[in-house]
Amino acid sequence: MAAARIQRWAWTLSTYEYKIFYKKGKKNSNPDALSRLPLNRVGKTEVPAEMIMLMDHMDSTPVTAQQIKAWTRKDPILGQITNYVLKGWPNYRDNDEMKPYFSRKTELSVFDSCLLWGNRVVIPNPGRDIILQELHEGHQGISRMKVLARGYVWWPNMDAEIEQTVRACHKCQVNRHAPPEAPMHPWEWPSNPWSRIHIDYAGPLYGKMFLVCVDAHSKYLDVHVVNSATSANTIEKLRTMFAIHGLPESIVSDNGTPFASQEFQDFVQRNGIKHIRSSPYQPSTNGLAERAVQTFKEG
Numbered sequence: 001m002a003a004a005r006i007q008r009w010a011w012t013l014s015t016y017e018y019k020i021f022y023k024k025g026k027k028n029s030n031p032d033a034l035s036r037l038p039l040n041r042v043g044k045t046e047v048p049a050e051m052i053m054l055m056d057h058m059d060s061t062p063v064t065a066q067q068i069k070a071w072t073r074k075d076p077i078l079g080q081i082t083n084y085v086l087k088g089w090p091n092y093r094d095n096d097e098m099k100p101y102f103s104r105k106t107e108l109s110v111f112d113s114c115l116l117w118g119n120r121v122v123i124p125n126p127g128r129d130i131i132l133q134e135l136h137e138g139h140q141g142i143s144r145m146k147v148l149a150r151g152y153v154w155w156p157n158m159d160a161e162i163e164q165t166v167r168a169c170h171k172c173q174v175n176r177h178a179p180p181e182a183p184m185h186p187w188e189w190p191s192n193p194w195s196r197i198h199i200d201y202a203g204p205l206y207g208k209m210f211l212v213c214v215d216a217h218s219k220y221l222d223v224h225v226v227n228s229a230t231s232a233n234t235i236e237k238l239r240t241m242f243a244i245h246g247l248p249e250s251i252v253s254d255n256g257t258p259f260a261s262q263e264f265q266d267f268v269q270r271n272g273i274k275h276i277r278s279s280p281y282q283p284s285t286n287g288l289a290e291r292a293v294q295t296f297k298e299g
């Protein structure tokens, strides 16, 4: 997204032709004034909103921004690094543990008391194992885990820890030479709206059931009231939605009866939609729908 924005700026600027002149500072008073009138606050790097919290796009976050904030503050190293980012870096470093941060100092920033390296969130120690476990879900192997991790998170030795996790896992070793068609990982964010939708039922509420449907890209939420959660009712409501928004590439659901029936299987197949059913071993596959149901219930 940020890249797209930079590209837009580049296009805008490329429509002009430039002549560059040298002007003494004294005569170049407009930019000179700006450089001499710093704002009265500590130097906090402003990162465009769309660049940071890429984690927001994740269907389910294993750790929250609040937790990262609290852990970062408590961690002696990360606390110090945050200070350096905000107030300036010293020429020396106190210990070797700070080395990976010093070598990235021009690319580190602070957002909402969380440290970022580029657009990746620096995960403090207490969160690393949780993230590793989440990445390991589905036993996708070293390279897929690294790719997913690099889109969102970083900490020193992260790559080595991913490798360790996979080597210590029997299932990953067995799957190593399996065909590359890996199951969906909840961290994958589809690049187009309405390409992957998650569905689930909420209720009963006032004697009705509610088909909750959420688009993984935009988080657009659609809720339909039905008398009972049957395959026929589900299909009817999905038809209505598809008539408005078009056919999605895939539907994610749990193994509930309305989604597991032959009738439903025939429906998705006829429409060329891939049906991903969350397995009991991978409950968070459909975390997005479950969260949407929560949001709906709260509403």
Ligand SMILES: [Zn+2]
Binding pocket: 136, 139, 140, 166, 169, 170, 171, 172, 173
């Ligand atoms: Zn594994």
